[in-house]
Amino acid sequence: MATMTMVQALNAAMDEMLTRDGDVVVLGEDVGYFGGVFRCTDGLQRKHGRTRVFDTPITEAGIMGIAVGMAAYGLRPVAEMQFADYIYPACDQLISEAARLRYRSGGEFTAPVTVRAPYGGGIFGGQTHSQSPEAIFTHVAGMKTVIPSTPYDAKGLLIAAIEDDDPVMFFEPKRLYNGPFEGYHDRPVVPWAKHPASEVPDGHYAIPLGKAATVRSGGAVTILAYGTMVHVALAAARDAQVDAEILDLRTLVPVDIEAIEASVRKTGRCVIVHEATRTGGFGAELSALVQEHCFHHLETPIERVTGWDTPYPHAFEWEYFPGPARIAEALRRVMEE
Numbered sequence: 001m002a003t004m005t006m007v008q009a010l011n012a013a014m015d016e017m018l019t020r021d022g023d024v025v026v027l028g029e030d031v032g033y034f035g036g037v038f039r040c041t042d043g044l045q046r047k048h049g050r051t052r053v054f055d056t057p058i059t060e061a062g063i064m065g066i067a068v069g070m071a072a073y074g075l076r077p078v079a080e081m082q083f084a085d086y087i088y089p090a091c092d093q094l095i096s097e098a099a100r101l102r103y104r105s106g107g108e109f110t111a112p113v114t115v116r117a118p119y120g121g122g123i124f125g126g127q128t129h130s131q132s133p134e135a136i137f138t139h140v141a142g143m144k145t146v147i148p149s150t151p152y153d154a155k156g157l158l159i160a161a162i163e164d165d166d167p168v169m170f171f172e173p174k175r176l177y178n179g180p181f182e183g184y185h186d187r188p189v190v191p192w193a194k195h196p197a198s199e200v201p202d203g204h205y206a207i208p209l210g211k212a213a214t215v216r217s218g219g220a221v222t223i224l225a226y227g228t229m230v231h232v233a234l235a236a237a238r239d240a241q242v243d244a245e246i247l248d249l250r251t252l253v254p255v256d257i258e259a260i261e262a263s264v265r266k267t268g269r270c271v272i273v274h275e276a277t278r279t280g281g282f283g284a285e286l287s288a289l290v291q292e293h294c295f296h297h298l299e300t301p302i303e304r305v306t307g308w309d310t311p312y313p314h315a316f317e318w319e320y321f322p323g324p325a326r327i328a329e330a331l332r333r334v335m336e337e
Contacts, residue, residue: 004200005192007177009151010040010116013158014078016204018048021076024162026053028063028080028116037082038118038177064090064115068097071111076162084119084171085131098167099142110165114158120228120275121312121321122175122185130312132276137169138253138285144168144209145252149176149230150197153250156207163206173227181228182235183323212256214263218245221269221334224260224286226250229273229322236327242335244271252282260286261293268299269334273327278306300337303330 004012017024026041032055035042045053056063060081067077081087087094098111121130138145146161146168148154154172161168175181179191192198216234220243225233230248237244245263249255264270270290272283283304290302305322313320 001199001201003193003198004151005178005198006148006151006154006172007038007040009155009200010158010172011042011044012200013155013162014041014044015047017076017078017159017162018044018052020204023074024052024076024078025070026078026080027056027066029056029058029082031055031080036080038174040116040172041080060086060088060090061093064093064098067113067115068093068101068111071098071113072101072109076112076114078114078116078162081115081117083129084117084133085128087115087117087133091136094167095140095143099140102166103142111167112162112165113167114161114170115168116170116172118174118177119171120173120175121317122181122228124314124317125312126314127311132274132307134169134171134252135276135280135282135285138282142166144254145171146209146250147171147173147227147252148250149173149227149248150180150195151192151200152197153207153213155200156205157209157250159204160206160209164209168209171227175228176231180231183232183321184235185318207250209251210254210256212250212259213248214245214259215248216244216246218243218267220244220267221271221331222247222260222263222267223271223273223327224249225273226252227275229275232322232324233273233327236324236331239324240328240331242331244331255286255289257289257293260290264290264294265297268297270294270298271303271305271327271330271334273305273322275307275322277309278304279309281306300334303334305330
């Protein structure tokens with residue numbers, strides 16, 4: 001079993017599926033010859049050829065339109081959006097075509113498109129390279145939304161996404177590409193090699209979509225998180241010395257409501273954490289689900305720790321970023337009420 005970064009795990013997942021399934025193709029800006037701006041597709045074109053892994057013009061709408069056509073024809077395209085911030089021109093093709101194709105054709109056609117998109121902040125990317133638009137796509141019927149937090153999950157979830165017959169938005173926390181990040185920007189970067197979830201099996205394995213993972217057991221409060229915020233929540237619970245149970249949702253749609261309900265019923269308290277802006281963020285949906293399913297078990301109001309309702313600021317990166325201190329404050333509030 002090899003130790004991998006998230007970049008290497010994603011690369012291994014695509015390599016495995018390109019090898020196993022001749023219908024899988026990878027496309028996007030700079031994914032071929034250059035190997036991707038984050039190196040996630042490095043070496044895949046050399047190994048599998050230019051008809052399987054190929055570069056496209058700088059046109060997100062075009063990339064998505066090509067991918068939808070390929071999927072309708074019977075292929076399994078893996079389309080990369082170089083940054084999630086640039087996906088908006090592709091939304092019409094993705095939402096109006098890919099997500100509706102199975103329904104509008106009465107099941108005669110499917111759109112097994114996987115859209116990879118690096119997302120999130122913590123890299124001083126400013127407003128156009130730091131956005132977290134996942135909530136937009138969770139609103140779309142017919143589409144799944146997946147966000148890994150470790151190399152092990154990244155490979156297994158990406159393989160499951162590529163094998164799925166529905167379109168899947170696969171958001172990759174770019175702050176986690178080369179190591180886990182606890183939210184302390186002024187501390188040395190820790191490599192994935194020191195994290196147990198960096199051990200990634202060789203060959204094929206798939207993690208079922210719609211299954212959350214309990215990354216920390218506890219009895220006092222439930223923290224719901226995904227992506228980078230899983231690691232920040234772990235640091236916050238440790239530093240605040242709170243007996244928190246932390247669920248890594250992994251898949252937002254379909255969400256693992258059974259795991260959420262079981263945890264909140266046990267703890268009686270809930271803190272929801274995500275990096276995206278607060279209003280209309282996926283945390284609002286999670287809060288509604290917890291209220292609907294666990295109302296009589298809640299001891300205190302649900303807390304949300306999120307980004308602010310502003311464009312992602314370059315100069316105030318760490319004030320915007322939901323760090324351990326802000327999460328710890330929310331934990332203390334729910335424990336004191």
